[in-house]
Amino acid sequence: MRILVVGFGLVVLAGxxxxxxxxxxxxxxxxxxxxxxxxxxxxxxxVRYNPAYRAVPAQAxxxxxxxxxxxxxxxxxxxxHEHPHLSSDPAFDPxxxxxxxxxxANSILNLPLYLxxxxxxxPTNDVAFTIGRNFLMVNLGQAATLVxxxxxxxxxxxxxxxxxxxxxxxxVGVMGWLHDxxxxxxxxxxxxxLRDSQPADTNTRYSALVHGMVEGGFAPTVSYAGRIAGxxxxxxxxxxxVHYYMGVGYGRTDGDAGFITGTTIFAGPTPVKPDGRxxxxxxxxxxxxxxxxxxxxxxxxxxxxxxxGVGVNDIGATITWPDTRLDSAFYRDSSYSRLVVNHVETxxxxxxxxxxxxxxxxxxxxxxxxxxxxxxxxxxxxxxxxRIGLFAVRGGVARDQRKRIEFGWGGGxxxxxxxxxxxxxxxxxxxxxxxxxxxxxxxxxx
Amino acid sequence: MNAxxxxxxxxxxxxxxxxxxxxxxxxxxxxxxxxSGRDTVPYLVPPxxxxxxxxxxxxxxxxVGSSIVDTVHAVGxxxxxxxxxxxxxxxxxYVATDSAGTYxxxxxxxxxxxxxxxxxxxxxxxxxxxxVNSVFTASxxxxxxxxxxxxxxxxxxxxxxxxxxxxxxxxxxxxxx
Numbered sequence: 001m002r003i004l005v006v007g008f009g010l011v012v013l014a015g016x017x018x019x020x021x022x023x024x025x026x027x028x029x030x031x032x033x034x035x036x037x038x039x040x041x042x043x044x045x046x047v048r049y050n051p052a053y054r055a056v057p058a059q060a061x062x063x064x065x066x067x068x069x070x071x072x073x074x075x076x077x078x079x080x081h082e083h084p085h086l087s088s089d090p091a092f093d094p095x096x097x098x099x100x101x102x103x104x105a106n107s108i109l110n111l112p113l114y115l116x117x118x119x120x121x122x123p124t125n126d127v128a129f130t131i132g133r134n135f136l137m138v139n140l141g142q143a144a145t146l147v148x149x150x151x152x153x154x155x156x157x158x159x160x161x162x163x164x165x166x167x168x169x170x171x172v173g174v175m176g177w178l179h180d181x182x183x184x185x186x187x188x189x190x191x192x193x194l195r196d197s198q199p200a201d202t203n204t205r206y207s208a209l210v211h212g213m214v215e216g217g218f219a220p221t222v223s224y225a226g227r228i229a230g231x232x233x234x235x236x237x238x239x240x241x242v243h244y245y246m247g248v249g250y251g252r253t254d255g256d257a258g259f260i261t262g263t264t265i266f267a268g269p270t271p272v273k274p275d276g277r278x279x280x281x282x283x284x285x286x287x288x289x290x291x292x293x294x295x296x297x298x299x300x301x302x303x304x305x306x307x308x309g310v311g312v313n314d315i316g317a318t319i320t321w322p323d324t325r326l327d328s329a330f331y332r333d334s335s336y337s338r339l340v341v342n343h344v345e346t347x348x349x350x351x352x353x354x355x356x357x358x359x360x361x362x363x364x365x366x367x368x369x370x371x372x373x374x375x376x377x378x379x380x381x382x383x384x385x386x387r388i389g390l391f392a393v394r395g396g397v398a399r400d401q402r403k404r405i406e407f408g409w410g411g412g413x414x415x416x417x418x419x420x421x422x423x424x425x426x427x428x429x430x431x432x433x434x435x436x437x438x439x440x441x442x443x444x445x446x
Numbered sequence: 447m448n449a450x451x452x453x454x455x456x457x458x459x460x461x462x463x464x465x466x467x468x469x470x471x472x473x474x475x476x477x478x479x480x481x482s483g484r485d486t487v488p489y490l491v492p493p494x495x496x497x498x499x500x501x502x503x504x505x506x507x508x509x510v511g512s513s514i515v516d517t518v519h520a521v522g523x524x525x526x527x528x529x530x531x532x533x534x535x536x537x538x539x540y541v542a543t544d545s546a547g548t549y550x551x552x553x554x555x556x557x558x559x560x561x562x563x564x565x566x567x568x569x570x571x572x573x574x575x576x577x578v579n580s581v582f583t584a585s586x587x588x589x590x591x592x593x594x595x596x597x598x599x600x601x602x603x604x605x606x607x608x609x610x611x612x613x614x615x616x617x618x619x620x621x622x623x
Contacts, residue, residue, distance in 0.1 A: 126468045126469070126470050127468075127469050127470070128469075128470045128471075128472065129469065129470065129471045129472065129508070130472045130474075131471055131472065131473045131474065131507065131508070132473070132474035132477035132478075133474070133477040133478045133481065133506075134477065135474065135477065266478070266505075266506040266507070267478070267481075267506060
């Protein structure tokens with residue numbers, strides 16, 4: 001029960017923190033982090049989201065890019081030092097009174113790969129509750145600003161596997177795909193109660209909208225990428241892929257959950273009643289596979305020191321699930337789940353993702369920018385690198401999905417074919433309005 | 447079950463405002479007492495004796511689980527509406543997790559010095575005994591308001607004590623997480 005209740009507040013806390021993790025900072029390359037998350041050439045998100053880049057020659061020397069990057073996860077050492085007995089650590093044991101779901105959520109949403117050199121302080125203001133027989137008011141102090149006014153959530157669209165073979169620009173493969181999406185939105189009454197310190201009213205419903213979905217499968221894919229015009233130094237490249245999505249399974253729930261106050265707030269037999277209703281749809285693995293067709297397109301233009309690309313993914317990717325079960329659940333005084341209909345056809349849609357990038361390299365200087373949108377707001381990166389002999393200096397700025405500005409900086413040292421890179425970046429989570437700074441380190445092989 | 451759910455609102459709020467800060471509950475005790483008339487404690491003390499009158503009332507709280515109550519401070523006013531005689535009335539407050547428990551000596555939370563009656567309103571401004579702190583972590587508690595009278599005179603002391611206000615400030619160390 002305690003976990004359930006705490007979880008409700010946790011959702012509010014974690015939602016905002018998750019967005020940058022999903023969309024921006026799941027990067028293990030200290031070089032890229034030092035440039036504010038910027039993707040250059042064949043690194044990072046560019047190849048993933050722009051199929052034309054498969055044909056663009058790697059200009060490793062031009063961009064100072066390594067062939068291989070090996071992350072050095074100092075953060076894991078720090079994490080294990082702080083939690084030496086993880087299996088018996090009460091903070092991670094749901095059965096323990098010291099169980100800390102926020103720590104668990106933060107550890108999952110922000111994997112401890114990096115060294116936290118400056119931690120973001122959590123709010124330390126007092127929270128005041130004014131209670132009477134028929135009165136309840138909450139004043140969260142400064143923490144009230146952390147209560148999200150708008151919809152918030154976590155979403156991701158990934159392609160974990162993509163084996164295949166190609167010939168003369170054509171490629172045939174089978175791509176794994178996974179899409180998840182969790183959204184919450186506080187209702188007006190709950191928002192006013194938490195954020196604006198409005199007194200609780202009698203016979204009033206306080207609730208939040210909840211949406212969650214996860215779907216995955218594989219997709220036989222035929223793709224092409226090639227130079228349409230020009231040569232290796234001045235060329236126009238185009239790429240495209242057609243996927244036949246085959247869905248192994250999906251689950252989706254949409255609901256509205258909260259509580260209803262009684263005729264008096266703190267008196268009577270039922271001062272507060274939980275109240276929730278959801279519609280759940282799912283097609284389990286083993287059911288008839290979902291199916292759908294979608295595609296990716298991309299173009300890239302390389303002209304000497306300038307490189308520009310645009311890529312769009314999962315265009316028209318609507319998955320039809322022929323064997324779906326729908327259940328409704330309602331909770332007020334007691335809960336029940338009722339089958340609405342079984343073996344029916346439902347459809348889901350993968351979010352369209354796009355990336356636009358530009359890079360400019362002159363001498364030992366590389367500058368670049370990219371915009372990436374994976375269906376939940378755009379992330380912008382602008383950064384650059386200056387190589388000076390054995391050394392490299394980097395800097396960058398990013399705007400995350402919550403439109404917050406973050407900064408990255410770092411440097412590198414290269415000895416022949418081996419390099420050591422260090423990158424710092426600021427990040428902000430919903431627990432604090434102050435930025436934290438983390439440090440990433442990686443080895444590069446050139 | 448419902449008592450636990452009553453804490454959902456507060457726990458949600460605490461979840462949002464968690465950290466090293468404190469949770470402070472300002473409880474208007476008088477609002478619980480007044481509708482049932484238990485804000486009024488009649489007293490009737492025969493000459494040259496002592497007697498005690500009291501009322502017991504349940505008070506619902508959100509409940510703060512395993513959190514630790516740091517301090518509880520009471521602020522209020524007691525008014526004596528004397529109808530006969532003279533003497534002293536001592537205001538006391540007992541709190542416990544059940545009504546019977548409020549009759550235990552260990553449940554004594556506040557004991558004001560005896561006040562002369564007839565007399566002016568008596569302010570209440572005192573920390574509750576720390577021995578009762580744990581009572582305030584529960585989702586409900588029972589409070590017994592006592593008017594203990596002493597009558598040294600030859601006329602029966604009678605009247606009623608009215609709590610015109612009583613607010614508790616409960617400071618909780620946030621151990622919810």
